[in-house]
Amino acid sequence: MALYSEKVMDHFRNPRNVGVIEDADGVGEVGNAKCGDIMKMYLKIEDDVIRDVKFETFGCGSAIASSSMATELIKGKPVSEAMQLTNKAVAEALDGLPAHKLHCSVLAEEAIRAALDDYKKKQG
Amino acid sequence: MKIYADYAATAPMRRAAIDAMVSAMENQYGNASSLYAIGQSAKEALEQARGEIASVIGASAKEITFTSGGSEADNQAIRSAALLGKKAGKMHIISTAFEHHAVLHTLKKLEREGFSVTLLPVHENGIVRAEEVAAAIREDTCLVTVMYANNEIGTIQPIREIGAVCRSRGVLFHTDAVQAVGHLPISVADENIDLLSASAHKFGGPKGIGFLYARKGVRLESLIEGGAQERGKRAGTENVPAIVSMAAALKESASSIGKTAPHQLAMRDRLIAGLREIPHCALNGDASQRLPGNVNFCFEGIEGESLLLLLDDRGISASSGSACTSGALEPSHVLLAIGRKHDVAHGSLRLTIAPDITPEEVDYLIQSVKEVVEYLRGFSPMWRDRISGKAEFIL
Structure with a gap:
């Protein structure tokens, strides 16, 4: 299907890091059911490094692919670096998204940020 | 699999429709408005198709106007009825909340032009009630437009009952029958339909062609100015291969x-x-x-x-x-x-x-x-x- 790049379709068909972390150090959920997109990110953090990340997404193909790519981009990275993740980086890593789907990459950025904020709050 | x-969304073309189209492209390539034999052969094919289409829905040939498809037919039907209404000082139109956008967007535009529009509820089962149509009709109602069957959820509307209500109250009745023609038996006379829109590619014909039925006496307003084709109701050289193909598809689908x-x-x-x-x-x-x-x-x-x-x-x-x-x-x-x-x-x-x-x-x-x-x-x-x-x- 030419609607999406091969990269998007690959991450949509075989999403990386799908699931839940029961004892997560940070959890972030963004979006809402009314708009048709919900993303939830779970982070396991040790020594300020993201050791594990999992996601759950209710949404379209590009929402699922954006979640998957975002988790890949931050896994193993220091928290300070993960904080710098932008929606542009997510979209570029997916070889681009259709214009009306760019909000999916924004949502992925916001979900990561929300999970990191939750982690920092828990840290005090 | x-x-x-x-x-x-669209149906694959029927073999009979493809054959009819190719044959018309090869043989009826003339302009149907030309007086020489090749042109008149195209004209004959055109008029034969018109007659065949009319008979499927129980209309007469003169009541069929060819359009570019369902959307154009919807636009023309509603615009024409609205203009007739306006001339008579009637500027109220009744429709439903789940019409196709070709209808809803036309009504939105008419609202900006001063018409008032009532959109009736379609309830949980996706069916409008004829008695609610009757109750919504006012002194200044000029048109009721309700689709024959919904394009998304497929629900069939009580067209015969609505038609009877409209006829008894002297209000024009249009139905967007794009999803129904060729799929359900339709009789415009029995069902008191004044205007009906159809599209060929929903019943195995080609895309880009459709028709508007307008009961004798219901004056159509031309949306496209130009030549005198379609008795002045739709300018532009007739797409004879598509029209002939549409007729072949409709005959086959209706009879099956x-x-x-x-x-x-x-x-x-x-x-x-x-x-x-x-x-x-x-x-x-x-x-x-x-x-x-x-x-x-x-x-x-x-x-x-x-x-x-x-x-x-x-x-x-x-x-x-x-x-x-x-x-x-x-x-x-x-x-x-x-x-x-x-x-x-x-x-x-x-x-x-x-x-x-x-x-x-x-x-x-x-x-x-x-x-x-x-x-x-x-x-x-x-x-x-x-x-x-x-x-x-x-x-």
């Missing part, structure tokens, strides 16, 4: 309704019964008053576009009323009109099946949808919230 299950409908109905109901086994789903639209090929469900906890993409991977072509499939922000206005909440309207699936679909193909559809829905629910936070009791199920 490859299954095309999007017949309501009796033969194919029972099988298609049985396959539709088999599909509905199979999909109903999926937990937390709902059939959209009345279960029996619906087109023989239409199945439309909402599945809680998933989103329609991802469902369609994964079905496509399995060789299944289908559609959804999800916002994401259209590029719009809102889910289908049809699903909202029958009272579906946004949360579940995003998770809709429309399967519109072939008249000759096999039971094996239906079972493959059921199995595929079951697996894909279960897979997507497996990592949906919305689904997790519901099964864990954090949120209430809607369906």
Whole structure:
């Protein structure tokens, strides 16, 4: 299907890091059911490094692919670096998204940020 | 397995329609307005097609005007009736909340031009009530426009009853019959229809051609100015190959309704019964008053576009009323009109099946949808919230 790049379709068909972390150090959920997109990110953090990340997404193909790519981009990275993740980086890593789907990459950025904020709050 | 299950979007062309089109391209290439033999041969083919189409819906040839398709026919029908109304000082139009956008957007424009529009509810079952049409008619009502069958949920409207109401109250009645012509038996005379729109590619004809029936005495307003084609109601050299092809497709589809409908109905109901086994789903639209090929469900906890993409991977072509499939922000206005909440309207699936679909193909559809829905629910936070009791199920 030419609607999406091969990269998007690959991450949509075989999403990386799908699931839940029961004892997560940070959890972030963004979006809402009314708009048709919900993303939830779970982070396991040790020594300020993201050791594990999992996601759950209710949404379209590009929402699922954006979640998957975002988790890949931050896994193993220091928290300070993960904080710098932008929606542009997510979209570029997916070889681009259709214009009306760019909000999916924004949502992925916001979900990561929300999970990191939750982690920092828990840290005090 | 490859299954095309999007017949309501467009149908593959019938062999008879392709043959008729090619033959007309080769033989009736003349301009139907030219006086020499080649032109007159095109004219003859054109008029024969007009007669054949008219007879399928119980009209006379002069009452058929060819258009570029259903949207143009809807625009022209509504504009014409509105103009007639305006001249008589009647500027109120009645329609329903779940019409096609060709109707709704035309009505929106007319509202900006000073008309008032009443959109009737279509209730949970997706059917407008004739008595509510009757109650909505005012002194200044010039037109009632209600679709014959809905394009998304396939529900068939009480056209005969509405037609009777309109005729007795002296109000023009238009029906967008794009999904019904060639699929249901229609008689414009018996059903008191004044204006009817149809599109060829929904019954196995080519795209880009359709027709508007206007009862004798209902004056049409031309949308396209130019030559005197279509008795001055639609300028532009007639697309004879497409028109001839449309007639061939309509003759064949209308004459096969009796033969194919029972099988298609049985396959539709088999599909509905199979999909109903999926937990937390709902059939959209009345279960029996619906087109023989239409199945439309909402599945809680998933989103329609991802469902369609994964079905496509399995060789299944289908559609959804999800916002994401259209590029719009809102889910289908049809699903909202029958009272579906946004949360579940995003998770809709429309399967519109072939008249000759096999039971094996239906079972493959059921199995595929079951697996894909279960897979997507497996990592949906919305689904997790519901099964864990954090949120209430809607369906």
